[in-house]
Amino acid sequence: MPTVTYVLPDGSNQTITTTPSTSVMQAALAHRVPGIIGECGGAATCGTCHVYLDESTESFLPPGEDEEAMLEWTASPRKDNSRLACQLKPAGDAQLVVRVPEEQQ
């Protein structure tokens, strides 16, 4: 099963074992990870699940058109490794690491 480690702005972290069909946003909400809000339920229209992906831990297809557009409107600055957690579903035995931004709204 994949795991996702959420690194919080204060430097603490929380690691969750999830399933391949669960998005990084859904896993965060199910385990009450602070800073991941997921206001739109995964439709890529709110930007409140913005994370910085540690690309050395897992690679995904590049953001789609909707995700690209939404990443321009996130509360914390967009970086090269910015992703919407609702669009990321780790596969297999991935050990994914994401950083939660300071602000989400």
Ligand code: FES
């Ligand atoms: S949950 Fe709204 S953009 Fe991801």
